[in-house]
Amino acid sequence: MHYPRVLITGNSSGLGLSLTGKLLEHGSEVYGLSRRGCPLTHEGLHDIHCDLADRHAIQPALDKLLADVSSLDLVVLNAGTLGKIQALHETPLESLDEIMQINVWANKTLIDSLITRSIHCRQIVLISSGAGVRGNAGWGGYALSKAALNMLTQLYAHELPETQINALAPGLMDTAMQDYLCGEADSGQFPSLQRLKAARGTDNMPDADGAAGILLSRFPDLLQEPTGSFRDIRTWPQP
Numbered sequence: 001m002h003y004p005r006v007l008i009t010g011n012s013s014g015l016g017l018s019l020t021g022k023l024l025e026h027g028s029e030v031y032g033l034s035r036r037g038c039p040l041t042h043e044g045l046h047d048i049h050c051d052l053a054d055r056h057a058i059q060p061a062l063d064k065l066l067a068d069v070s071s072l073d074l075v076v077l078n079a080g081t082l083g084k085i086q087a088l089h090e091t092p093l094e095s096l097d098e099i100m101q102i103n104v105w106a107n108k109t110l111i112d113s114l115i116t117r118s119i120h121c122r123q124i125v126l127i128s129s130g131a132g133v134r135g136n137a138g139w140g141g142y143a144l145s146k147a148a149l150n151m152l153t154q155l156y157a158h159e160l161p162e163t164q165i166n167a168l169a170p171g172l173m174d175t176a177m178q179d180y181l182c183g184e185a186d187s188g189q190f191p192s193l194q195r196l197k198a199a200r201g202t203d204n205m206p207d208a209d210g211a212a213g214i215l216l217s218r219f220p221d222l223l224q225e226p227t228g229s230f231r232d233i234r235t236w237p238q239p
């Protein structure tokens with residue numbers, strides 16, 4: 001499917017960068033947002049630096065980025081942060097606040113800005129995680145934020161009747177996030193990390209380019225799913 005105009009958050013690395021590269025190759029105009037900026041150079045790329053942890057920076061950045069845009073064919077709210085894998089009772093509220101700001105409230109601000117600017121969006125995909133459903137030990141702030149993201153998606157579906165909006169868990173991807181999960185994080189104390197270590201380097205954990213290819217091929221299928229719903233790429237059957 002061709003997407004003439006796409007907005008992607010978190011396009012400086014990992015999944016967001018790979019999606020950006022593939023969409024540019026297919027002729028999309030890509031509007032991107034991250035702290036570091038997208039490393040690609042392409043005439044179809046419009047990129048802005050923005051820290052989603054700074055709630056007051058988001059709307060001005062989006063206003064500038066989308067100044068000439070009246071509609072978007074695809075929005076991928078992909079930017080996300082993991083936080084530390086640790087017991088919830090040892091996790092300070094300040095850490096949870098920051099994760100929630102980046103993974104949930106920033107996406108609310110972005111969607112609200114699109115509504116306020118009357119930018120019609122055909123499809124919005126919020127990148128979620130199986131962690132938001134599993135509730136494994138140690139995944140505290142991240143799991144809470146992705147569970148909230150799934151509900152945010154469901155709630156916005158009521159307010160965006162002309163947009164297909166879904167939360168999608170992309171499955172394991174060998175990106176910077178896995179460097180910490182498969183390295184520094186304590187797999188003795190938090191056994192779910194052992195599954196990630198075993199998957200790394202196998203087909204069960206594609207690299208970002210591989211994952212981006214799979215996701216792009218499935219975005220059109222989301223249009224057949226109930227708007228507001230959550231799907232996990234690993235358990236969602238092909239139509």
Ligand SMILES: NC(=O)c1ccc[n+]([C@@H]2O[C@H](COP(=O)([O-])OP(=O)(O)OC[C@H]3O[C@@H](n4cnc5c(N)ncnc54)[C@H](OP(=O)(O)O)[C@@H]3O)[C@@H](O)[C@H]2O)c1
Nearest residue numbers: 010011012013014015034035036051052079080172173175
């Ligand atoms: N990797 C996995 O196995 C996996 C599994 C399930 C779900 N996910 C989800 O997939 C999405 C992409 O993650 P990834 O694996 O590609 O990780 P990644 O390589 O670490 O990419 C994360 C992206 O989010 C951006 N970001 C993080 N904090 C930000 C902030 N404060 N302001 C603006 N942008 C910010 C980063 O840009 P800057 O650092 O430049 O700001 C980067 O472009 C995330 O939502 C993640 O939760 C990943």
